[in-house]
């Protein structure tokens with residue numbers, strides 16, 4: 001990307017230099033003004049094209065890589081031992097479908 005831009009600027013400056021030489025030489029031979037004009041114009045166009053910065057897309061990949069072993073924990077009713085349904089986010093209480101008791105969900109810190 002950056003190398004291509006530098007190359008384009010070098011080509012543009014060569015075209016501008018050649019164009020300038022032809023334009024100066026047109027003093028001696030007037031038909032050279034066309035060649036000089038084309039080269040000079042091409043150089044300017046190329047320089048404008050090269051200076052236009054394209055938006056860069058930066059891709060970020062975030063992955064979760066736990067350092068320790070992963071363990072699963074089943075949510076069980078403390079009264080009857082039945083497996084409890086998955087609580088919804090923000091849900092504080094769960095009613096056990098087997099014994100009918102209300103269980104308060106308390107988040108236990110793991111560290």
Ligand SMILES: [Zn+2]
Nearest residue numbers: 077080096099
């Ligand atoms: Zn229960």
